[in-house]
Amino acid sequence: xxxxxxxxxxxxxxxxxxxxxxGSSSVVDVDGEQVALFNIEGExxxxxxxxxxxxxxxxxxxxxxxxxxxxxxGWQFDVETGExxxxxxxxxxxxxxxxxxxxxxxx
Amino acid sequence: MDHTVIDGEWHSAESGADIREYIADxxxxxxxxxxxxAGPKDWGPVQxxxxxxxxxxxxxxxxxxxxxxxxxxxxxxxxxxxIDTVVFSPGQFRMTTIPAQDKQxxxxxxxxxxxVDRFARGDGTYYAKLYIFGNHPEESAEEIERYxxxxxxxxxxxxxxxxxxxxxxxSYEPIYEAAEKHDLPIILHSTTGIVAGFPIAGMQSKNFAExxxxxxxIPKMWHANSLILRGIVEQYDVDxxxxxGGLSWIPALGERLDxxxxxxxxxxxxxxxxxxxxxxxxxxxxxxxxxxATKMVDVVDLIERADLEDQVIYCSDxxxxxxxxxxxxxxxxxxxxxxxxxxxxxxxxxxxxx
Numbered sequence: 001x002x003x004x005x006x007x008x009x010x011x012x013x014x015x016x017x018x019x020x021x022x023g024s025s026s027v028v029d030v031d032g033e034q035v036a037l038f039n040i041e042g043e044x045x046x047x048x049x050x051x052x053x054x055x056x057x058x059x060x061x062x063x064x065x066x067x068x069x070x071x072x073x074g075w076q077f078d079v080e081t082g083e084x085x086x087x088x089x090x091x092x093x094x095x096x097x098x099x100x101x102x103x104x105x106x107x
Numbered sequence: 108m109d110h111t112v113i114d115g116e117w118h119s120a121e122s123g124a125d126i127r128e129y130i131a132d133x134x135x136x137x138x139x140x141x142x143x144x145a146g147p148k149d150w151g152p153v154q155x156x157x158x159x160x161x162x163x164x165x166x167x168x169x170x171x172x173x174x175x176x177x178x179x180x181x182x183x184x185x186x187x188x189x190i191d192t193v194v195f196s197p198g199q200f201r202m203t204t205i206p207a208q209d210k211q212x213x214x215x216x217x218x219x220x221x222x223v224d225r226f227a228r229g230d231g232t233y234y235a236k237l238y239i240f241g242n243h244p245e246e247s248a249e250e251i252e253r254y255x256x257x258x259x260x261x262x263x264x265x266x267x268x269x270x271x272x273x274x275x276x277x278s279y280e281p282i283y284e285a286a287e288k289h290d291l292p293i294i295l296h297s298t299t300g301i302v303a304g305f306p307i308a309g310m311q312s313k314n315f316a317e318x319x320x321x322x323x324x325i326p327k328m329w330h331a332n333s334l335i336l337r338g339i340v341e342q343y344d345v346d347x348x349x350x351x352g353g354l355s356w357i358p359a360l361g362e363r364l365d366x367x368x369x370x371x372x373x374x375x376x377x378x379x380x381x382x383x384x385x386x387x388x389x390x391x392x393x394x395x396x397x398x399x400a401t402k403m404v405d406v407v408d409l410i411e412r413a414d415l416e417d418q419v420i421y422c423s424d425x426x427x428x429x430x431x432x433x434x435x436x437x438x439x440x441x442x443x444x445x446x447x448x449x450x451x452x453x454x455x456x457x458x459x460x461x
Contacts, residue, residue: 054432062165069165073429076165087400 011097011104020044020103025068027059035094035105038063038079045079046094046105053089110448112433113455114190115392116296116350116422119198119226119235120175121218123151126199129217129224139210152214154204156300158315160428171198172426177225178233181425188432190423194459195226195235196264196350201300202238203269212246215239219250222260229259234461236262236294239282241270248281255289261459262348267295267326269302274330275337283343292346292390292458295330297323305329319429327352328360331386335364338376340385346458350392350422355404357413361386387414390458392422393450394431399438407441416446420455 014028020039027049028035034049036059047068049059056072063069067076067085076085082093095106130136143151160170175181178195185193197218205211218238227235237254239247247263254260263286265274272278274295286293299315299322301307306325312318327349334340334347361383368375368382375382397404410416424430436442436450455461 054434054438060167064165069162071167072432074162074166087398089399 010106012107013102013104014046015103017098017101017103023063025059025061025063027057030105030107034059036061036068037096037103037105038068040066040079044096044098044103046096047077047079047082048092050091051075051077052084052091058091110451111192112190112421112451113192113194113461114185114423114425115194115348115420115455115459116196116294116394117181117185117190117193117425118170118196118200118427119222120170120172120426121199121221122149122171122173123153123199124149125176126153126214126218126221127151129220130213131216131220132213135213152205152207152210153199153202154206154300156201156204158299158318160315166428168426168428168430170427175426178228178235184425188423188425190433192232192455192461193234194261194455194461195222195233196294196296197222197236197238200238200264200266200296201298201302203240203242203266203298203302203304204300208242211240212243215243215246215250219254223254223257227254227257227259229257231461234259234261234459236260236264237291239263239265239293241265241267241272241274241279244279244281248285251282251285251289251291255285255291260291261461262292262294264294264296264350266298266302267330268297268307268322269304271304273333275333275335275339279339283339283345286345287343290460292348294348294350295327296350297326297352299323323352324356328356331360331389332364335378335382335385336375338378340388341376341378346390348390348392348420348458351394351424352391353395353397354391354393354406354409354413354415354419355397357386357391357415358409361413383413387418390418390420390454391415392420392424393436394422394424395429396431396435396439399440405441406439407446410442410446416449417454417457419450420458421451 022039025038036047036049038045051070053075056070060071061068077091082091097104127139222235364382
């Protein structure tokens, strides 16, 4: 979920806002971790790109109603909480901070 | 520990049109190229079943990935998944839906020509199974005779929904004789195509989920029951593999079979052990492994109780929508490293001779 202020020390820039249009997603490498970024109607979300089921690429998944569907097996995760809607396997999430058109995630 | 991974099933993805190219008779090939004006050109007589396998587009795995034309086309995805060796299964196995019975054998032969030409490399990385037709046992046996000793051909796959009889029926004997002669395992594989036979025709499913839940497991029980009860397991030295039905149906069938055998053994063929013990000699593809959320199934316990440690083979089932990555095996809590080694590699080498 997007924040507007932050403790700068734990933040890492991952993209600029013009690189992530509303309705789009991307995958970035942060210290070897694959992180999926989503812009849903102007709000930014960051999750692990690795589906906890079998490792599918969540950043390539379809987004509906604030949920992303893993393109491999359709597992459905809430992009804000990372919860698996039908089960107990959650995916890790990151706080997102946007400052001066730069998107940061908190590690 | 990292394991060498042999995938017991990756489907080729040919269309009816691809298979048609291999029809040997020029006149018939021309006939087939021109005879299906009302349907999609790529499908010809093989019927598209109309199921939505992608849950409204929410998943993206395409079971008929048109970019898989030859074995090497899967190199990038195979390497991405960490799979070292693949035993292809025929992709267009819904050939049992070809309505013209007098064309089924022609397509089976063309299909096997395609498989040997494009997928059965025998090079340490790519192997393949032939396609055989339950309702054409003599001609299927001829296919095993024709290609059974070909480098890279390591099995024969039969679509286990659609045939008129369960596989203990005497009509299948030519297939078993040929398989025994060429030391080829027979792999049973269902289809979720619309097949006018048991059990598909009677299921009357509301949607794909209701259908797919049962479409693979019920035929497995039908055939395994028959192979044991009618004594095929004693009569022929042939390995049988049950693919894509998972594992959980095995004890359910074993329990029923043993009870019947103990009550009425005179209705069984001459057996040398309990029926359930034959189930421990069949081979099983892992896919689909139970999800961790299904707490009523303990895979490790099942493998130990059913004595399946040497019988279970990792299968990805790519490029089908319900495929299992090797992670599905690694995710099973409690499997020992030795058991994983057998599932990923040793058991496949034993069954397929690779």
